[in-house]
Amino acid sequence: MKRKRTTPPLTEADRRSQQMIVKGLREAYSKVPILSEEGEEIPYVKRKNWSMFFLVDPLDGTKEFIRRNGEFTVNIALIEAGYPVMGVIYAPVLDTFYFGKPGLGSFKLEEASRAAVADDQALIRQSTRLPVVGSDDIIHVVTSRSHMSKETEAFIGELRRDYEVDVISAGSSLKFCLVAEGVAGYYPRYAPTMEWDTAAGQAIVEAAGGTMLRYEDHERFYYNRENLKNGWFLVKRL
Template sequence: MTDVSIKKLLDVSLEAGREIFDVYEKDIEVETKEDDSPLTKADQRSHQAIMKGLQTAYSDIPVLSEEGTDIPYEERKDWTQFFLVDPLDGTKEFIKKNGEFTVNIALIEGKYPTLGVIYAPVLDTFYFGREGVGAFKLEDASKKDITDDEALVSESIRLPEVADTNVVNVVASRSHMSAETEEFIEGLRKDREVDVVTAGSSLKFCLVAEGKADYYPRYAPTMEWDTGAGQAIVEASGGKVIRHEDEERFYYNRENLKNGWFLVERNH
């Protein structure tokens, strides 16, 4: 399988971030997709930048992107390696202009994410995780002069960086809080002090990887591109992403790309 450079994914993410920012600084025009979810020019421009960057660097690796055309399962079911992309995760946060939106790129190999990157353009923070290497956070990402993967790792903060405390921190969606999520939180409160942290987009995964949150229960629907990069980063930090239905590790490139419920748990 083709070896993928994290530095190259940083470059692609930064370019996508620039396209998003160009739209973010203006009045945002919102369209509605068939499933009633919002779509902006930023989603489309980020998608185009990512597709161009990935296809130039890795023309032999297929890409499954939220904003790309639907690729039939018959065509993708035998893929052994592919990029899973969400060009703008947290469109609702983008429209609200609260800064909590991200660019997500995951490398899926044999049904599981082995490398994931998440870039938050407003925060200018780049999270990345690779199987066997670890999880990291690079602040002021667009201002750094990074030459290769080794330099990228040495410039970054290894995750998790937060020590254990007696308080259990649960991160929940800023836009999607279900009754089941509230029930999970109440269950933890029976014997421990619980703080609830809210965040938008895939930054919830990053909070778990950093150690700032112990759990992220997602008892509501998501799509594969919402979770691939975050799972790679959490798992590289020592954490877990497990399916609610059978407590098995989350896997990808299913015929139906809609995810079931899941729980993200930090490394203790």
């Protein structure tokens, strides 16, 4: 199996998570294809006509996992016609589960491993609807703990000309979750990511009322491009 050059260093946890997720998805949704960071590289000519597929990152935040700071996640998104229509993010160390679906809303479930979930409605009843934090006079910006760029620093500098700005650092897709919760108003990402890094987070943010827009044209972010490497983007609470 040919490995992609953009893939970060693998850990045994990546492999085990990949195997468990793919097995579960294939058992439940045998006809829906899966595109995953740790999966086999699928040529664009084969996947370009997919109307629906799962986009999976079995361990997002490899650096956070290696550093043992708890800020790594498992991300699964369902993509339909190029856009995420469902996203789930689980932070195993925090035992916190985020999920979102446009039209349904976004939710956060703490102590997720202890929850008794028989169906979707039971899951929603035990969860907190997002956002949960109200607006204040301070602009809260969440940035990558591992990948700060000069462009991101410039974005923060521009905001500071007119507002009081608080900068929050977080790892993995938890940055999207902080925007969905209302803890942060902005998540600027002016550094490389891959499609599996962002799809689940985008679904959760959008279902909570936020946006994720491409830097170059301020249009909604979309997926299953020929080059799976993402361009710059801005996630905004409202």
